[in-house]
Amino acid sequence: MEEDAETRKISSSFLRDHSYATEADIISTVEFNHTGELLATGDKGGRVVIFQREQESKNQPHRRGEYNVYSTFQSHEPEFDYLKSLEIEEKINKIRWLPQQNAAYFLLSTNDKTVKLWKVSERDKRPEGYNLKDEDGRLRDPSMITVLRVPVLRPMDLMVEATPRRVFANAHTYHINSISVNSDYETYMSADDLRINLWNFEITNQSFNIVDIKPANMEELTEVITAAEFHPHHCNTFVYSSSKGTIRLCDMRTAALCDRHAKFFEEPEDPSNRSFFSEIISSISDVKFSHSGRYIMTRDYLTVKVWDLNMENRPIETYQVHDYLRSKLCSLYENDCIFDKFECVWNGSDSVIMTGSYNNFFRMFDRNTKRDVTLEASRENSKPRAILKPRKVCVGGKRRKDEISVDSLDFSKKILHTAWHPSENIIAVAATNNLYIFQDKVN
């Protein structure tokens, strides 16, 4: 791994204090913007926290652009659907940044049902000296206005404002699992368990349904959509993954409703590994195009796979994330961990991939050298600027020093969400209610 993952240093960590952490503080999504200057997290409490990388300073060369809180706002509130008599959670399922086009930043955030477009902008000046209003904004008595003044802008403390610009609601019956901004920057899609909708950023009261796999008779339902994403360069192309471990690539030019896929990626099942859990563990929890647009990466319960868009019958690379769990599938089914949705990310050059595991472990795979490493994101063994030690899980036989046995893994500590800076080796790892930011060693 370039620069070696084990030499990564922690540049900042621990966003919140955890003595009073609650369920609402659990981070549910992490996303860098397109420049990597900002990092957004969403949590189960419906909040979005944005971090900004500080400017590098010459006097403190060891501080290499740490991330500090830039803005915090409540994106979604808990709601109640009176028709269905059900609560809609405020949990942020996904955040996606729009490419920056002016001084303001825009991002999409979604919970189970509603997508919102937020504008995050700075204000460091305020106008003073209005004619009709006084300093507090109250209208002045017209008879008191005797002179004409020219309002002026005066500097003030920097303020970051987040304002909701659009609310895209009422289009999803099932739970939204993905949103993806199209490379035309005018549209985006939102996918739920059974349907994918296409939206224009300017229009909130209608969307086009581009995929619908809901059977006429719900009794026949055996497959759901688990994730979806637009191609990074071709605005007509998108992929979606399913609970049966398959990926469909669709071309929106062929028909308005993309019920028929253009490509169908599926790996034949290995008969030697067949069990009752085969289908569950092959269910895809995340799908991501490489930055180049040539490859797709998918994450299922035990592996990460890289597919070449030009080869549909099998992945070109398969990486074992935690194969030692294969013998534990029954317990993992029993305690529902087998349904955990791990995500996966590419590094900026598509040469390394990263995904999470249990026990606060996360894994990196170098596609060129085929080296892999297991790292741990935890408070106990990481202090600011400490070097991360690779961890090893012991599989059978004698346990060596520094190894951890499969039986002592903590399945309540799982790393589901990670993000990789678009151009540098900086990663963000969400471990329950903590966010860790690691970067390559300086020098």
Place this chain on the structure above:
Amino acid sequence: MGEEEGLHQTPFLDTMFVRGLKRKCFDGEEDIEGTLAGIKAIPSYNLQRQSLLDMSLVKLQLCHMLVEPNLCRSVLIANTVRQIQEEMTQDGTWQMINTQSTGQASLDRLVSTDILCRSSRDHQAEGKHGPAYGTFNKDFESDQAQDNSETMSTASAVQTPRNLQSNVWEMESPQENKGNFQKSLDQIFETLENKSPNTVEDLFSEVDNSYYDLDTMLTGMMSNTKMGHCDSLETFSSPTNTASNSNCKSDLNDLDHIVEILVES
């Protein structure tokens, strides 16, 4: 039936279900032809499969209590159940259970499609069976008093699928579904409603303790570490060893009657 009873019914049924069926799996084994892979013929495989089936049915049942369950999870569990039942149908285990438990009841009455794919119209029709079901449960409890475990297992084999008002993911008509829970489920649901269960784990902890005991054993067997097959089998089988076949037969007629009421009307 009070809320208390409602709460305890499910675990009780599950335990009995497994115990009774285990004995049948044993019986059936001599009949199974060489069509099965070697591994599948050993009793522990059948036992594991049965336990997995039970576990899945309970999970589905709990999914169904939620107005808007995690669809992906529900579908995956339901597919697992289908797969198990398909396999059991193929190797004859399923048929055996059916023949033994309901006499002449035809296979398709209780197999996966019936359990998993019930339309909401059927649910409404079933609403009428509430009282009959209640009676059934009372009979059931008195059976328990007589320590007739064989009857109980037979009854539960029928009953578990009936409880499983599947169609778990028909979210677009949640009210309809909700109105059609069977009586005991309703009671469980009412009890839980006040506590607004957020996670399935919550539900499990409220409803179903003995279920977990079962799983612990199953897990032990799967990993082949803590418990040898024989040990675990003995744990499973000891209660049923006392029940004889004749006991079973004598009660089957009554049961058939009850089952017919439940299934036909």
